Amino acid sequence: MNRALKGLFAVIIMIAACSLAYGSVFDFSRLQKSIVEKTLPNGLKIIVLPRHEVPVVSMVTWADVGGSDDPKGYTGMAHMFEHMAFKGTDEIGTTDPAKEVLLMAKEDAIFEQLRLERLKGDKGDKRKLERLEKDFEKAIADAYALIVPNAFSNKLENEGAEGLNAFTSKDQTAYMVSLPSNKFELWMALESERFLRPRLREMYREREVVAEERRMTVENRPMSRLLEEFLSTAFKAHPYGIPLIGHSSDIQNYSRSAAKDFFDKYYGPNNLTLAIVGDVKPEKVFELAEKYWARVPSKYKPERVATVEPTQICERTVIMPDKAQPIILMGWHIPDETHKDMPALSALSSILGSGRTSRLYRRMVRDDKAAVSVSAFSGWPGSKYPCLSVVFCYPAQGKSASECDKIILEEIEKIKNASVTPEELERVKTGTMTGLIAGLKNNMGLAQNLAQYNQIWGDWRALFGELDRINAVTCDDIQRVAKKYFVKTGRTLAVLETAQESEK
Template identity: 30%
Template sequence: MTLFKRLTPVVLAVLAIAGPALALDINVTSFKLDNGMQVVVIPDHRAPVVTHMVWYKTGAADEEQGKAGVAHLLEHLMFKGTPKHPDGAFSRIVRANGGDENAFTTQDYTAYYQKVMKDRLPLVMELEADRMQNLELTDETVLPERSVVLEERRQRTDNEPGGLLNEQMDAAMYTAHPYGKPVIGWMSQVSKLTRQDAMDFYAAHYEPENAILIVAGDVTPEEVKTLAERYYGPLKNKRPTQERVRAEEPQPNAERRITMSDQRVSSPNWQRQYLTPSARQLPQREELAMSLLAEIVGGSSQSRFYQTLNLDKKLAASSGAWFDSDQLDYGTFGVYASPNPGVTIDQVEMEVDAIIADVVAKGVTQEELDRSRNSMIASAVYLLDSQDKLARMFGVSLATGQTIDDVLNWDRDLGTVTVDDINKAARTILDRKASVTGVLLPEEKSQ
């Protein structure tokens, strides 16, 4: 199992705009089973392979107070077994049939996937449908897996200064909303999670009506519908799907700053994140304007950051910008830079602030817009030329309140974005009062 990590700026941009569905001439079919489970079919007949994914519209932000990390722990425990397939048989069966499988958890969704030959699709549907309602857990299976998650946290966060800084920046950004706690959970709370905690979360959220089935590959909609009705159709919703009620983040009125020093850090790093609306709260044209703004500011070697910080003034060894709107409640616009040897954090930050101030005051150019738009389209075509990425693209969008039309109409909407749209986005979101700045420094060694 893997914790779904924050994606790279280019991938985030591509996922946000959901690019090449039309460029690759893909027909997407969607329907619902009688139990409310949504099914999406993405035919791709280039090879006799299918990617089968089940997305649950629940994640870390849906956990009860004091149970941080239970969504991710349950993701691990879903592989432990049912009465029909006990003791980790799920993974053994998939591997024995030449398949690949895994899962990931975020704040808003948990997804499970298998990539198999086409004739094994009924098998993985049967396995996934079985564990949707028949998970069986004991302390003997839960407690060792909880230890695995604790070790995962040590390796991925506690032993990574950059991970610790990002965790603290999220906690500073969200003073009320649950996005302020990490997906993997706080060590103090994960260590106390029990079998009953996991089963309670499972019972509350793992229902057909709260799930999305996505099948991409060498299939037809008719084939998938027949199989879905056979394996998922008989499942009943045992309780009404819970409304996702989350605390609203109060309007920020002061910028925040986190400074960390760590002896494991070899070179300093600077970053800033701005709180923004999420994709589902914005007209797609406005969301795309923010994605293009990130591309113009720091998305490529032609960006303002790279040209000024890296080339002209040689202040930064690396720099960039990104926009992540694929969350249910809030998005994030981020900028970052690592100074060259002999350059201070203050020098880099002053130059970053000057570039951002220039963008806000004077705006971007038509040439920058055209170049960035073409770059995003080209990146999307290459990155999404796989059934796995197509399945994930639609899964992320649907699990965070967006629609299939939002995905398929990206190129039309991208083409309508103007310089004025981007300039308005810059004035709207690049507000220091809605930002958190993070500084990571090498720890000074004592004499």
């Protein structure tokens, strides 16, 4: 597709968003009744919402696997596989499929020798190590010579794809794109092919890309390093405490066989959901799903993470000296997203630190000038398993972390002792409704919401119960959960102090 047509398609997407965003009254029941679902014999779940305003369709492939599922010794593998999923298939992405198989096998064999020699540490044979390093670099270069870079992505982008992307979180991995509706079958064919016959080419070069990503986004950013320390302190047992991008040593240890094992375990059709919203007919979607996805064999459904974080018995504190701006971060353990207390906990976080009308913003930023920013949120770093409710703050110049900590705890105690006002709770309910409607009116946002609720709740219909759950929350509920969960022994505190302050 030429630039003019791609530009036109981008305009169509914007028109679609605007036409949906400014409807008069949003009809939740009508929307829910328009959604159709089907599960193929191999376990693949397909959720379809037809919207024919413009000839555009948005698609999400949602995998029930995230960083919390990373194998031991291969932290960050969920994120790494997200990268590898764009490397093509047996046929797409190479000039010589048969020769590539042989060259990739040579890469793998040399890396295994290299890995074993590295494990010997100081006892390893240095000459052998040097020889293997050179052989490995040559094997990588030989295999790369056959690669057609970005071949998979280009097949979609050349047909007008917009928003071709993916993300990995602690709980899930998602792949998304919007296309002209007359290119929907192309997406079905390509998407099924990459999860039927992925070719994990460029494995070892991409590993270096991820290693550099870790250096740039974590090791060179004080805030990211503080977050890693905070999570590893808050979660002593559960994998929510492990870095999503992985530990550096594990990244360097990634092998193609480990990535293939990960794919085989977590990327079966019975662990995937397709959510499709836009200008399509459900019967045609299901027909194409049968054509392209039914050939993907079912696999054993992976078990959930069995490890349960033990009850925290004392307050935990992390102090990290750095030259950067001071930061204070604290969190309390709370249940998973489906727990009956989560709506009240979400409302509590909103009242504490969501926006300029929140209690912490008004006192700390507007009135006391103790902070330049403050926020609170629940359900982090994931919500499939018991997680954290968090408060995050940048102290103002001349103000200490301890001063900010004192104010935050005072405001929480006020809620424990006197609850919140009906007006505050009503603002939360109104804001929740506004946010929900905004998400439902955007095709891609709705597709992601449907897939996520289907994964976490086991039924996409739970999305349409969100307003009922938040509307059922009372002021007494908020006071009750504040007393129950925001306790001293359950708190983890992380502080980034400027080097000068920490040296005093």
